[in-house]
Amino acid sequence: MKRFKASIIGGSGYGAAELIRRILIHPEVELVRVSSIDYIGEPLSAVHPHLEGRTDLRFEKLEPEDAAAGCDVVLLGLPHKVAANVVPRLLEKTQAKIVDLSGDFRLRDLAAYEQYYGGKHPAPDLLKGAAVYGLPELNRDAIRSARLVASPGCFATTIILGLLPLAKAGLLEGAVETVGITGSSGSGITPTATTHHPVRAQNLRTYKPLSHQHMPEISETLTAAGAKSFGIHFVPVSAPLTRGIFSTSFARVDASVTPERLAEAYAAAFEGERFVRRPKKRLPEVAAVSGSNYAEVGFELGPVEEGHRTVACFSAIDNLIKGGAGQGIQSMNLVLGLDEGLTLEDPGGYP
Structure with a gap:
């Protein structure tokens, strides 16, 4: 018999599909209910066809406290602002641990939330x-x-x-420039004029340039890790x-910084980390991590120019797993006192 019970609130999206899949194969956690405002009464496979025959659970329309009843942990796959209305009720009326995949509680700065998420x-x-x-990789004990x-x-x-190795080593100071390339599943399950297949399959386009809501989250986290004037x-x-997501960040370091010093910083930052690796003979790539909870990181150091050198920091993840549900499962395992890697150590497929 499994030791813990879990519930998912907001179970019809792509991220929820990964949550469900991972919990269904979990040796210690039983998924007891999945709530949604859509597809009420239908089997989970009506939305997530890869789950056909894997579970008898159906989507239920439930109040948050009823969805969490008798559960040790609740995972939220809800949109921003919707999650913020659910979490206080769960904290007040249940004893369950909560893992929220929305952006509603990532920031400490209220003004930044209102600016980047739009509204109170x-x-x-x-x-x-x-x-x-x-x-x-930064807050495991907490x-x-x-x-x-x-x-x-x-x-x-x-x-x-x-960028975390540079921050921890005291090498990250000032502004960085980043380009991040992302796959279509990050836009969610509902197609829009700019995300559905005919305009996505043969296209590259930017959106929210210099105003994306993850910017203050990145700044807060790297500043806490040691970045200065970031x-x-x-x-x-x-x-x-x-x-998949592939990001390239350009940072400036002192002219005295060498490739060997950067390699030491990366090794120290991720020593013992099971899900972050620096490839030995290549740079990070999406195909190497797609379908898995692993992240790849790497760097290239440019020549000395006007007293500094430019570091190009590369990183790649699967947006739905390490960038979403998989990382949520990592936290679920940690709050339940379990091995952090349970259900997450499969390497994904290639190519």
Whole structure:
């Protein structure tokens, strides 16, 4: 018999599909219900066809506290602002641990939330440290004891992991410029005029340049990790991929910094980390991590120019797994006192 019970609130999206898949094969956690405002009464396979025959669960329309009843952990696959209305009820009326995949509790700065997410926060008091930022490579111990985990955004995860070694080594100072290329599944399950297949399959386009909502999340996290006077100029690009994010960040370091020193910084930052690797004979690539919870990081150091050198920091993840549901499962495992890698160590497919 499995030791823990889990519920998913907001179960019809692509991220929820990964949550469901991973929990169904989990040796210690039983998925007991999936709630949604859509597809009520229908089997999960009506929306997630890869789950055909894997479970008898059906989508239920439930109040948050009823969805969480008897559960040890609740995972939220809800949109921004919707999650912020659900979390206070769960904190007040249940004892369950909460892993929230929305952006509602990632920031501490209320003004930044209002600027980048557009409008007032539904539960502003909870921004003052109620949630732990759910990046295990930075906050593992805090996640273990958390009641509420704010799982990071997909672009934020990719970019932070690429720059984290510089921040921890005291080498990240000033502004960086980043281009992040993302797959279509990051736009969600509902097609729009700019995300459905005919305009996505043969196209590259930017959106929210220099104003993406993950920018303050990246700044807060890297500043806490040791970056000084940090700022980011970020341009996201939508690409004809289903899964994956590839980011390139340009940072300036002192002319005395060598490739060997950077290699030491990367090795120290990710020593013992099971899901972050620096390839030995190549740079990161999406195909190597697609379908998995692994991240790849790497760098190239440019020549000395006017007293500094430019570092190009590369990172790649699967946006739905390490950038979403997989990282949420990592946090779920941690808050339940389980092995962090349960159900997450499969390497994905190639090519």
